[in-house]
Amino acid sequence: MDGIHDLGGIEGFGDIDPEADEPLFHADWERRMWGLALSTFFAGLSNGGQFRHSIERMDAVHYLTSPYYEHWLTGIATGVVESGLVTAGELERRARGAFPLSRESRVVSGSEAPHDAPGRREPCELAVGARVRVARVPTRGHTRCPRYVRGRIGTIVRVDPPSSLPDLEAHGDARRVEPSYCVRFEAREVWGDSAAAAADAVHVDLWATYLEPVEPAERA
Amino acid sequence: MDGIHDLGGIEGFGDIDPEADEPLFHADWERRMWGLALSTFFAGLSNGGQFRHSIERMDAVHYLTSPYYEHWLTGIATGVVESGLVTAGELERRARGAFPLSRESRVVSGSEAPHDAPGRREPCELAVGARVRVARVPTRGHTRCPRYVRGRIGTIVRVDPPSSLPDLEAHGDARRVEPSYCVRFEAREVWGDSAAAAADAVHVDLWATYLEPVEPAERA
Amino acid sequence: MSGDHHHPAEVAPIERRVAALEDALVERGVVDRDSIDQFVRMYEHDIGPMNGARVVARAWVDDAYRARLLADGTAAIAELGYGGPEGGHVVVVENTDTVHNVVVCTLCSCYPWPLLGLPPNWYKSPPYRSRVVREPRAVLVEMGCDLPDGVEVRVWDSSAEARYLVLPARPAGSDALAEEQLAELVTRDSMIGVARL
Amino acid sequence: MSGDHHHPAEVAPIERRVAALEDALVERGVVDRDSIDQFVRMYEHDIGPMNGARVVARAWVDDAYRARLLADGTAAIAELGYGGPEGGHVVVVENTDTVHNVVVCTLCSCYPWPLLGLPPNWYKSPPYRSRVVREPRAVLVEMGCDLPDGVEVRVWDSSAEARYLVLPARPAGSDALAEEQLAELVTRDSMIGVARL
Numbered sequence: 001m002d003g004i005h006d007l008g009g010i011e012g013f014g015d016i017d018p019e020a021d022e023p024l025f026h027a028d029w030e031r032r033m034w035g036l037a038l039s040t041f042f043a044g045l046s047n048g049g050q051f052r053h054s055i056e057r058m059d060a061v062h063y064l065t066s067p068y069y070e071h072w073l074t075g076i077a078t079g080v081v082e083s084g085l086v087t088a089g090e091l092e093r094r095a096r097g098a099f100p101l102s103r104e105s106r107v108v109s110g111s112e113a114p115h116d117a118p119g120r121r122e123p124c125e126l127a128v129g130a131r132v133r134v135a136r137v138p139t140r141g142h143t144r145c146p147r148y149v150r151g152r153i154g155t156i157v158r159v160d161p162p163s164s165l166p167d168l169e170a171h172g173d174a175r176r177v178e179p180s181y182c183v184r185f186e187a188r189e190v191w192g193d194s195a196a197a198a199a200d201a202v203h204v205d206l207w208a209t210y211l212e213p214v215e216p217a218e219r220a
Numbered sequence: 221m222d223g224i225h226d227l228g229g230i231e232g233f234g235d236i237d238p239e240a241d242e243p244l245f246h247a248d249w250e251r252r253m254w255g256l257a258l259s260t261f262f263a264g265l266s267n268g269g270q271f272r273h274s275i276e277r278m279d280a281v282h283y284l285t286s287p288y289y290e291h292w293l294t295g296i297a298t299g300v301v302e303s304g305l306v307t308a309g310e311l312e313r314r315a316r317g318a319f320p321l322s323r324e325s326r327v328v329s330g331s332e333a334p335h336d337a338p339g340r341r342e343p344c345e346l347a348v349g350a351r352v353r354v355a356r357v358p359t360r361g362h363t364r365c366p367r368y369v370r371g372r373i374g375t376i377v378r379v380d381p382p383s384s385l386p387d388l389e390a391h392g393d394a395r396r397v398e399p400s401y402c403v404r405f406e407a408r409e410v411w412g413d414s415a416a417a418a419a420d421a422v423h424v425d426l427w428a429t430y431l432e433p434v435e436p437a438e439r440a
Numbered sequence: 441m442s443g444d445h446h447h448p449a450e451v452a453p454i455e456r457r458v459a460a461l462e463d464a465l466v467e468r469g470v471v472d473r474d475s476i477d478q479f480v481r482m483y484e485h486d487i488g489p490m491n492g493a494r495v496v497a498r499a500w501v502d503d504a505y506r507a508r509l510l511a512d513g514t515a516a517i518a519e520l521g522y523g524g525p526e527g528g529h530v531v532v533v534e535n536t537d538t539v540h541n542v543v544v545c546t547l548c549s550c551y552p553w554p555l556l557g558l559p560p561n562w563y564k565s566p567p568y569r570s571r572v573v574r575e576p577r578a579v580l581v582e583m584g585c586d587l588p589d590g591v592e593v594r595v596w597d598s599s600a601e602a603r604y605l606v607l608p609a610r611p612a613g614s615d616a617l618a619e620e621q622l623a624e625l626v627t628r629d630s631m632i633g634v635a636r637l
Numbered sequence: 638m639s640g641d642h643h644h645p646a647e648v649a650p651i652e653r654r655v656a657a658l659e660d661a662l663v664e665r666g667v668v669d670r671d672s673i674d675q676f677v678r679m680y681e682h683d684i685g686p687m688n689g690a691r692v693v694a695r696a697w698v699d700d701a702y703r704a705r706l707l708a709d710g711t712a713a714i715a716e717l718g719y720g721g722p723e724g725g726h727v728v729v730v731e732n733t734d735t736v737h738n739v740v741v742c743t744l745c746s747c748y749p750w751p752l753l754g755l756p757p758n759w760y761k762s763p764p765y766r767s768r769v770v771r772e773p774r775a776v777l778v779e780m781g782c783d784l785p786d787g788v789e790v791r792v793w794d795s796s797a798e799a800r801y802l803v804l805p806a807r808p809a810g811s812d813a814l815a816e817e818q819l820a821e822l823v824t825r826d827s828m829i830g831v832a833r834l
Contacts, residue, residue, distance in 0.1 A: 004230065008766065008794065010222055010224065010767045011223050011326075011768075012283070013764040014764050015764060016764045017759060017764065029652045032656070032677075036658065055745070059234055060233050060566070061233075065285065073658060080661070092657075094657035094660055094661060095653045095657035097646055137412035160798060161726070184791075192358055200789060201790075202791075202794060203791065205794070205798070227546050227566050228570060230566075233566040235582065236571070238560065244488075245484075246561075258479045259465075259471035259475050260465065288565075293457060300464070311460050312449070316452055317449055320451060364547060366599060381601075400600040421592070422597060425598065425602055427600060
């Protein structure tokens, strides 16, 4: 989904604000929330795609105005409510107040994952040095393909072991295990000539599904 | 700039919330602000590009969490401070508190306007029926080229009279007057197959500078 | 900046900030309070959706006017005395049995002021601006506008100088009504394209 | 939803919402409080940047280890006993005279937990996530990290399974120090890539 979580390159968020001697947790609720989250991961309550998507579906303003561990709270609470383990009513009764959850998924079955776009049913197998273009097609569901590289051309610099495609595992029982690739994009290709020094590059790790090979003759 | 104001297609903002019997102004400050804004336009305090960019440069969270006419207040106050007419200190003294302004422009001279990208120095002249691709190059400055059509192919359905390119007028004394085009994009081209009915289309009005002609042989 | 948690002073209430800017500009003679009052009165009383409704009703009863309106909106609305800020280039798009039009400004809040006045809050808000270009049918249903099957939805994003007015289809059963009565049927939302008559 | 101004009840304080979720899951036996406590203790005491620092110091004093670390980070950190959640695939990128590396996760907050512990707030916040891929040099200067001329900046966006550790350059004048002393020089920020030693 083209959610607010997909922050790469968006302007207007201001200065980075490091906190001197920042504690690991800023309050006891953060400590509990973190331990609780890790416990739910070990209990197998959600996979990575489901967990991340449960946060991405937060209201955009809520996402931007809440502390980070509130994202985890909201996502995990949404997950346990959606799975039927706990009702939203029980959470609100226990909390003695409203308990905002994320919005429902726009994808029921994973059918809108990008690999279902025409001509893209078979993920490509690629090697270091290959030139690739990132698919332009947006999805309504979960994806780990950031918007800022969509449609851009880069070069594979590392091939990573096959792993579960998040776009599928976030939305149902279907799974596909495929390689992901570390792709180097020149800053100029992504941000235009007005970008930083031409030598700079950004690397993004992308599953095979997101990529298509670029013919040597094709220009950027 | 790729600011939060460029909202087309971003997900996560929730339901549309029409107010029954909505008044023209919700409070007297909105009434004053609107009349004040219109007065500053007639006084020639800013052109359209400057005014819009002064709002786009607001802090992203401030933009999303403030009432609409607070955008106008913040933008116009930023403009009069930047032009040297009033100091930020005077505004804060008069308001007896902090007076948040927008962040400074990332473009000093209009030099980063998209027409300065290589090979794009002459805007194209086009006719109804022509197929065009929207330039992919982002700018750090003001633009009226929405991000959701960047790199997409559409068809010109209307040619509009020449007018001042906002990307230039927002940033300095340079002006260029050129036609803009109403471009029809099929929903499928912009949002992929998972989008609404294939028959649907979105039309975006785009200055010549943002467009390049597409050869008939070229595929989407 | 509002995002900065080190901000030393509390942000002044919006009323005081607006007054501060107004006072600073009035004292410098850049603006005067009478014109501010006058602009407000104009848009509170004389400029609003009733103007657009008159244009629509005229187009319904006068085919030649309708043709001129669709060919050159700016000139045709000037015939009825309408023009001014945000009306320098008006484009009218017509709803038919097979086409439904809906207008948005994804980048800010462009709107045909001379015909519709100032936009409602929902038109300026992130949900409408973000969604109507991507899922116009879902937005229309949510706003109570059900479309017949087979109708193409055309979204118009007011990203340059043109300001759009939707010409709604004349309601069935309105044959007996005169132009003034027809104008009373025309709602603001039908001229934005989020309602049908 | 928090954006909905019709929300009937007030949002419960965050402390009560966390407790509500914890209690509901504990009562169902899905999680237990002891493991929660144990996880917290682990990351408060045993897992943190001191682990990454030991890896870096070892790489500085042992060229063969350094080569193994750059070839297969996961296996090389396991030699020192490190692994676990978010450490399943570790990639180490080396700063040199001509290359400076910096790590981000634009989509969420991926971070090499076994080596650095949990990320600081700024790493998870919109300013860093949005800006470092677009203007890494400006971000580095703002964070006090000045780069010599001619150095290429490589940004690594942790968007899939790999988790990145930056291997900083060994500081000049540290030749006399032993491995344990070297480890004390290595900061968290230098291993994210927003500082140099």
